[in-house]
Structure formats: structure tokens, C-alpha cells
Amino acid sequence: MAINLDISEAPIRESRLGAITGYSGTLKDLVARTGCGATIKNCERTFSQTSSCSSGCAQTLLANIADAAIVNHAPIGCAGDTVYHNIANHYGRFYRELGNRNIQLINTNMEESDTVFGGNEKLRDGILEAWRRFSPKAIFVTTSCASGIIGDDIKGVISELGDDVPVPVIPVSCEGFRSKVWASGFDAAFHAVLTGIVKPPRQKQPNLVNMVNFRGSARDYVRRLFGEIGLEPRFIVPFATVEELETISEAAVTATVCTTLGSYIGTALEEQYGVPYVKTIPPHGFVGIEAWLRGIGAAVGKQADVEQLIERERAATSADLEEIRRRLKGKRAVLGMGPSYAQSYLGVLDELGIEVLHAASWHYDQQYDYGEQPPAILRAASREKDISFSVGDQQLYEIGNTLSRLKPDIYFSRHPGSSVWAAKLGITAVPVIDEYTAFGHHGLVNFGWRIIDAVTNRNFVNRLAGWVKLPYSSWWYEQDPYSFLERGEV
Template sequence: MGNINLNTTSVEVRDHRIGTIISYHGSASQLVEESRGKSVREPKRTFTQCSDCSQGCAETLTYMIRGAAVVIHSPLGCCNPAVQYVAGQAGTQVRNLPPQKVQAISTNISIKETVYGGVAKLRTAVLEAYKRFSPSAIFVQSSCAAGIIGDDIESVADELEPELNIPIIPIYCEGFKSKTWASGFDAVFHGVLRKIVKEPKTKDKDLVNVFNFQGCDAFTPFFEKLGLKPNLVVPLSTVEMLARMSEAVCSTHICETLGTYVSEALEKKYGVVQVKAPSPYGIDWTDQWVRALCEATGRKEAGEKLIAAEHERIKEPLKKLREKLSGKKAYIFAGHSYAHNLANIARDLGMEVIGVTTLHHDQITDSDSEELNTLDKLVKSGGDIKNFSVCNRQPYIMVKLLKKIKPDVLLTRHNNIAVVGTKVGIASIRATDANVIALYDGVINLGNRILEGLSSQKFYDNVAAHVKLPYTQWWLQNEDPFLFETR
């Protein structure tokens, strides 16, 4: 199965498996070319202001699986259920689902366990999670401390699984193992594939796995137009929905970073076809995605009719948005392929994409398909992007990049990035819910958000006038945002 081996307890981290990098500056076309064969020479950053860890991405997926519990085998400071709780509650509301609690316990590894081992404490915590929550599955997340002392999480899971009669799924997401926090997504999917997904009892020719986050449900109404049903996984799904992933006819996702590893594994192991097209962001990519989806589900004619009808339906609002946004300059700062998605929509709206920064870059994907290489698609469909960089947040770099390039609007996904844009006086749009800006309506939705942001420019000017940035004059006046990167 290529890079995928479900017989091992943990998945190889992205850094090695698909050549993920976190530093680069140059052009998009150069990055595409150097990425073929994983030959990008990644600059070393000699100063780092902040970072994040794989466990955060693992939490994003596991905390909001309905009916499941999570045991975090770590010191207390490693887990942060509150953030996911807030995001998850918003998700349940927009999907009309009943409110849901995060069911999590930390083993609170202390100095004593780091010396004598923490397996006994882990066993107690798993039993406590079972008693308190009556869950349908328990995820056990590792951490740096658990990994360094070498606690045998697998044995605890194997020992307790028959006793509790539910899946107990070890997730190996130790922060030190990968410089890319997105490795936490792969760690969760690897655990789900090993321990939850079942051999298909039957095949459902209308069921499509859609790998997404806890956003609104834009997919069910769209799929109904084609007689399809989405299996929306992973956050807010149930353990039963995860077990049924093998019964779907095909899989698709809202970004390659999230969905390619699991989709590839489902295709290789259970014959669940991976939809080979960029995610449905922007008119042209949505057309390609609908065609690939309809080919995989045997609905080619219905797909062509739907494309024509959707183009007609959004023709007028799209025209108006293009008139207002044409020539406006956009800068994109977001996670790997989601940044490509945002850039493609911005171009669709007639905007000039004057720069993109992605939080990491995967040189290849887990699939062999060129159709999933969205950076290549972006360059081929809309031309090169001269100012293209890869940077794992780092506000000290962002401030300089934005001040230097001066876009009209900053498109982001993450809260802390939008704040940096706001502080330097740029209309900053936070497109957090990826589902809101997906499909044909998504282009209109993002266009309207951008117009709102531009109409508030006075607010951004005021914020910038009153904010004191925590950087020295030397750094702010220095021309080069990448001064601390060396090859």
C-alpha cells in the first residue's frame, strides 16, 4: 500500500513520509518543481517565536466524536479540552445536533511516573473514563513525556479492550516526533483505520465519506441533488459512522492535508475510491470535483446537468461580486492546501493574489494522483505566485511580510493569524468554517465576507493606529522578513 502500512502501531510522520517542510520562500512554480522528487532544500530557521504540536490536531478530531471518550496520557499542560469544546459546541449548533460535552481525562503524568513508568496510572484513567462516560470507544493519546519514558500504551489497550468490550485506540501523537502539527491528523486516522473501521458487510452505492471539520453541513443538501448521502467524518460523527467508512462508494475531503492519508488507505484496503480532483473551492475546482465524484458514483450525466444548473443559479451574484472585487489585492495565510483553496476562490472573484503563505508544505501526497496536487493546479490555472512562502505561523515574520506587500485583504483560517493582519491595518477575513466557503455557494459566501471586511477599513486603520507591536525598530525597519532563515 505504498506509504501506508496499517500493520504498524503508528504511522510514519509527514516529515519523512511525504517530505513536509515548514520553511520556504520563493515562487509557487519553483516550489512545485522542486517538490517533485521531494527535492526542496528547506531553509533552517535560526529563530522561532512559537510552535504547536501534533496532539492539538489529534484533539481536533477525537474530542468531538460523539459518544467517544479520550484519555490523554500526558502531563496536565499538554491537553486543552476547552478550546475544542467551544469549537465543537458551535459545530453542533450549526448542524442542529444535540449539545455535546468533551469527555476527556488527563493521566497527569508527574515526576514520579517519568521515573517509575505511567502504565498503572493509564490503566486507572481508562477504567475511570469507562465508568464516568460509558463511551462507545476510548482514544488514548500519547505525549512527549509518555513517548520518552516508553510507556507501553498498546499493551494497556490490548489488555482492557476485551474486558470493556469497546475499541480502545492508541493515538501516537508525541509532539517531538514531527515538526508539523498536521502529523496529528494522520496519527488519529491510523488509529481509526486499525481499530474502528470494520470489514464492509455490504456496499452502499450512494454513501460518500467526506473528511471535514466541525463546520456547518453544506454537503448534505448538495449531495441530495445527485441522490448521494455524505458520511461526514470525523468530528461530530459517531463511532458507528467511522466503522462504516469501508462501506462507502468513494471518499472526498475539504483539504488534502486532512483527507489524503485516510482516503488512500480506504481505497487500497477496501476499494473505496478516492475522488481524484482538487477539493470543491472555486468554480473551476468545484466543476472538476463534481465530475470526479459523479464518475466514481456512476452519475456522469446528472453531474453535467448539475454543473450547468449551478452556474446559472449563481451567475448574477457572482457577476456583481466580480465587479466590486476586481483588481483588489489579496494575501493568503492558512494551512497547506486550504491556502490553495482560498487563493483559487480569490482568483475566481477577480482578485489579484499577490502572495501566499502556507503553514506547512507537503512535497507530495499519499496518493500518486496529480489531480490532488493543488499547488500545481493553482499555478497552471491562474499563473505563478511570485511571493510564495511556507512559515509555521511566526508573527514576527508575518508582520513584516504584510507590511512589505500591503494587500487590500488578508484571507486566513486561524484566529491568531487574522489578529496579526488586523494589527497592521489590513482587512482580515477569517474563513474558519471550511464548509461555508465550499462548493458553488462558497464562492459567493466568501465574496460577501470579503466585501464586508473591505467596507470596515476604517476600523482596521484605527486598530493599527493604536496598537504597539512588540518588535524593535531594528526589526521593523529591516527589509528582509526571512533574515533568520539560512540555507
């Protein structure tokens, strides 16, 4: 089996999937050098800007489980992302009519003395306080560089608690220093859910689809699509309850909106409980949603229903798409996103008639947990035209330089912290923050109209660029954007 649920922590993506964070070349070159059992060596950087860490990724999933709590065993600075997680929590709870409350998270506030004398006491107090304050159905203990480096005995502390905390208390190994690939934190969170929460199936639920996603904004749209073929989605893991997570082993199929996110849990559920995992390209754009729905249909024996659904959805949106393509003709773009979205959006922008000059992927998995190359990059590489492609953990100095050289009409990014640099350069920036942007036929045309709005009204970026002084000197703009990447041996 590819995924071992008998060990206490998920191996990091570098060792499990051959993930890299440093590459510069072309899309076809990258695919050719990582296919058929070949592997490519990561190129290190001699200069690096700050980036994200696994701990934030683990907590972005776990902090929004409806009735769980988190004890973040870390210095207070590691909990900085909590503000963002809490905003997402408030939005999510509001739209689901769950009532207004903050996320249930305690940080143990490790200080210098704890790194000398150990932080076990603080951890124990933190878990007891989380139980006293929130009465959660489960407690996740997320680790940090500090608690990992000094070797605090997380499992020992948990086992000593015994009946004092009568719910599962589950360690989540997401120390930032373990992996340069922040998505390793997703796997750490899923490993904790799979080993500490999920139970073997009591009774299979033939219509239930595990829908692995982040915030689940398009729930009504997904429910309608699934409902038309007799299926019902369960959105996991944010905003699911612990009880719902216990039974995901009973689902008929697991699907995901993001293949970077879904690879670990989808493969584990397939291997461990026989729940098929849909391994198609992500459901963005006409091509993506059709492949994805066909994958779901094949897994549950509803192929004919899926074909009829696709026909109806296409008929309702094709005329719009044609008009959008006419209006976006000649537009050129750069995109910078996590790997699943970077690869998927190469297809999306192709469908919208936008030419991509360069794609930057925040990391690259040479294969997924089920042992195959990501299908979306294979699709992109099968096109006749090659494009320039880079891999970097959101190194914004590289993106800024690339944008200033290529001067695209539009910059697409999943992360607003990256989009803002394009806007400051006077380039129209379209952040794709919502994971369901361009989801399905209707999502693609909505996205197309949004892009037309953005390129039509450039007042904001024009003004911003006129006022902002960027920190980079002409010396940097004259360098190759990837000149700090060691590209000797591959």
C-alpha cells in the same frame, strides 16, 4: 501499498510525504523543484516562535466523535486545546440537536515524578475512569512528548485491561516532538480509526459518500448537492458515531473538503477496501466544486447528472460573481493558510478578481499519499504569473514583517491567531475559519460579499492600529522576513 495498516502508528508527514516547514521563494520554483520525482530539502530556522502540535490536531478530530472518549496521557498543559475543542463540540452538538454535554476527555496529569518513575499506573486509572464516567463505544489514548520520551508502555497497559474495559481502546501516536508538521496528528487519528474501528464491508452502499471534514457546518448544502445526483453524504469523523465509522469501508466514494486532511484516510480506504478517493482540487470556488463534483460523478457513474447540476448551480450564481468581481477589482491580498487551503484559495481569489501578492503555507507536502503532487498547487503554478511563496509553521514574526512590507488591502488566514496581527497593522483581516467558506458556487458568492463588507467598513482595523503598539522594532522590519531561514543547500 502506500499506507500500512499493519503497523501501530502512522509515519510522520516528513518521512511519508516529504513535508517541509521551511521555504522561501516562488510558487513556480517550489512546484518545479518538487515535481517529477525531485525533492526539496527543508530549510531550518535559526529562530522560531511557538506553534501548534500533532496532539491538538489528533484530538480535534477524535474528541468530537459522538460516543467515543479520549484519555490524553500527558501533562495537563498538553490538554490546553481542550477548551477550544469543547467549544466546537458544544456548537456542533447544538446545531445537530444532540443534546448539551462536554467532550468526553480525561487528561492523566503527568507530573515530574511520573517522568522519573513512569506513568503507566496513571494511564491505567485514566482509562478505567473514562470507561466508568462516560461508558463510551471506544476509547482513544492520545500520547504526548512526556509519555513518548519516557517510553510508557501504552499498548502493554491497554492489553492488561482485558475485559475490564469491554470496548476498543486504541493508542494514538501523536507526540508533538515526532513531527514539525502538526497535520501529522490528523494522520495519527485516522490511523487509529482505521486500525481500531473500521470493519471490512459487509454490504456495499452504492449511494454513500464518506465526506471527510472538520466541523461540517454546510451539511444541508452538501446534502442538497449530493441529493440532486442521488447520493448521500456521511460526515466524518467529528460528530459521527463509532457505529457509523465502522462501516465507512462500505461507501461508494470518499471525498474531502481539505486535501491535507483527507489524503491519509482517503488513500487508505481506496487501497484497503476499494473505495475510490476523489483526487481533484478542493471544492472551493466555481472551478474547485466543478472539478470535485466531476471526480465524484466519475467514481459513481453519474457524470451526466453532475453536468446538469453544475449548469443549474452556475446559472443561479454567475450574475452575482460578475458583480463581486467588479467591486473587488484592484484589491491585493496576502494569504496564510494550511497547504490545502493556501493552494485552493489561490484559485478562489483569482476567481474573485483579487491579486495575491504573497502566499504563506503552514507546511508543504511534496506529494500526497497516493504519490502525486497536490493538484491545487499544480493548477496555481500553471497560471502565467508567478507569485512569492513561503512555507512556515505559522511563524507570525515572518507574517507580520511580510504584511508590513507588502501592505495588502486584505489578509486571508485560516487561523484567527494569525489574522489578529494583520488587523493590528491596520490591514483588513478576513479569517477563513469555517472549512466550508467559499465551498461551491453559492459559497464563493457568499464569501465575495463578505469580503466586500470587510473592505468597505475598515473602522475596526483603523482604530485598532491606532491604539496598538506592536512588539517588533524597526530593526526587524528592516530585515528580510525570512532571514532566520537557512537557505544554503536545497
